[in-house]
Amino acid sequence: MSELIRLESIVKAFDDTVVLNGINLSVAENEFVTLLGPSGCGKTTTLRIIGGFERPDEGRVFFDGKDITDLPANQRPINTVFQNYALFPHMNVGENIAFSMRVRNKSEAYIKDKIKYALKLVNLDGFENRRIDQLSGGQQQRIAMARAIVNEPRVLLLDEPLGALDLKLRQEMQYELVRLKKELGITFLYITHDQEEALTMSDKVVVMNEGYIQQEGTPEQIYDEPVNAFVADFIGDSNILSGQMVDEKLVRINGIDYPCIDGSEQGFPPGRPVDVVIRPEDIDILPYGEGLFNGTIISKLFIGVHYEMLVESEDGKIEWLLQNYDQHDVGEKIGMHVDPENIQIMHKPKSDAESAMELDL
Amino acid sequence: MKKVFGRIYILIIMMFLYLPILTLIVLSFNKAKSMSVWKGFSLKWYEELFSSRIMMGAIANTFSIAILAALIATIVGTLAVLGMAAMKQKTENVLMAFNNIPMLNADIVTGIALMLFFLMIGAPRGYCTILFSHATFCIPYVILSVKPRLNKHTDSLFEAALDLGASERYAFRKIVIPELKPGIMSGFLLSFTMSVDDFIITYFTRGAGINTISTLIYSQVKVGIRPSLFALSTIIFVVALVVLITVNLRQSRQEAAMAR
Ligand SMILES: Nc1ncnc2c1ncn2[C@@H]1O[C@H](COP(=O)(O)OP(=O)(O)OP(=O)(O)O)[C@@H](O)[C@H]1O
Ligand SMILES: [Mg+2]
Secondary structure, three states, rough: OOOEEEEEEEEEEEEEEEEEEEEEEEEEEEOOEEEOOOOOOOOHHHHHHHHHHOOOHHHHHHOOOEEOOOOOOHHHHEEEEEEOOOOOOOOOOHHHHHEEEEHOOOOOOHHHHHHHHHHHOOOOOOOOOOOOOOOOOHHHHHHHHHHHOOOOOOOOEOOOOOOOOOOOOHHHHHHHHHHHHHHOOOEEEEOOOOOHHHHHHHHHHEEEEEEEEEEEOOOHHHOOOOOHHHHHHHHOOOOEEEEEEEEOEEEEEEEEEEEEOOOOOOOOOOEEEEEEEOOHHHEEEOOOOOOEEEEEEEEEEEOOOEEEEEEEEEEOEEEEEEEOOOOOOOOOOOEEEOHHHHOOOEEEOOOOOHHHOOOOO | HHHHHHHHHHHHHHHHHHHHHHHHHHOOOOOOOOOOOOEEEHHHHHHHHHHHHHHHHHHHHHHHHHHHHHHHHHHHHHHHHHHHHHHOHHHHHHHHHHHHHHOOOOHHHHHHHHHHHHHHHOOOHHHHHHHHHHHHHHHHHHHHHHHOOOOOHHHHHHHHHHHHHOOOHHHHHHHHHHOOOOHHHHHHHHHHHHHHHOOOHHHHHHOOOOOOHHHHHHHHHOOOOHHHHHHHHHHHHHHHHHHHHHHHHHHHHHHHHHHH
């Protein structure tokens, strides 16, 4: 896949507050890339720089190999679905969709066909003459999509397009978006702060926090091998613990040694303090005394398919979060085991900037 | 019981509001010049009104000044709003404070200040000074009614238009102006009514020999009001009533269309 968009060390500040701290990002043709991060981390600002609505203080934006940093928004072959949709309220649905074509002086016959095509694509046939305020949130979202794609952009920027919708509609629309992307065969750069959304839809997830990119990779990589405590915590529930390497591929957490698969080769020599993440579903329950470590179940919650349990270690210093399909009772003493490959070793934050990013753990 | 009291209450309020106007309308059709006796129906005061050059002149002045002043104020005010939007928030806040002061200021102060100003620069007082003054005191109201329409939402619509390939000029014309339009319209109407309504500022800024309806009535009070002025007031009231009703009808029809 060839590279379509590249951001090179983008820095952006608003009145002395640095919002983006040297963002480097590459988006390949036809890729579905998601920027994921908490509110205020700079996702929208990144997108606005790509769309041409904000000028970076430093750094360059490339599109298809050309430097477009100074190209105004209306000359970029990029369209946006805005966070609040920004549909034109005094125009009806058809006129909204026609806008980019009228700007380009297309023939009315062509416009009419295109409106039909776009409405069909978003499953809203026959909505041409509806007023914008007669549409539901989900319908407005679809019209915003239709309006953005009739002009056949090479990239579609989507800023939390499903943020305003309820859960069920949001899940429906996630499938719709993936289908749409396949049909159109264009590149999507998507913003969300919902990790589940990011993991289900994307080819590549870029996790951001406080103006830094924390990690980028496939959803599997991000989930299974978070590079630091922030990413691990942001992507789903997990046990994030402080530990220390005691030997090659052996990590000590709270006095107990766990075999793992990382050692000096991966940059974790014996003696190095580390962060360890263990996903709750990766902890197996065994009879008491038969596992690597023991604990007492202190709470239990049925959440649909499985149970979620809190287990206190025997010395009372650690609470483990477990997910298991089998039912166990509160107060039960159990043994637990984790396979070495499910123990993810991470570097402790080093620089000020990185430690500032670390959540209170 | 409560209902009856409510009705009576409303009736009393209505009487307070409309009985005086009703009296005026009735008297405008009175054959007698006296305000206390009814001598039968007649249109002679209306004839007198339409054949009086002074009165017709005052009417023409009032409405031409109102339309021109409203037009000028609307244009200047709207441009000011657009200009302020490009400023820093702090500067904008200071300017808005300055914008609000003239509205709180008593008319008499504004009127005398304007008169002194015209005297100082040696401007011959007449039609133009009234027009200038009216446009001046209307601008803040236009700014106040247009400004709320230009907000974050408008900004994002403008950006959406650029995103879709529109030039800034095209986006402004097709998206921003229609968004501002309700504010511009109400600013214009407000200015128009205030200009027609104004007496004090007109009184201080007009020259000898030029009258608007309000200054004419004032000067006639001294020599005794003629019923032809009742006729004039009646016409103004009826015109205002018709305008109000049509505007309301159109609005409710639009709302009905929206609900559909
Ligand atoms: N025009 C602006 N002027 C000043 N500060 C701004 C401006 N735009 C954004 N910021 C600040 O920059 C930071 C990043 O904002 P941004 O909109 O990129 O966040 P975000 O990641 O999109 O958050 P959200 O998920 O809430 O939309 C925020 O702290 C915000 O207050
Ligand atoms: Mg945002």
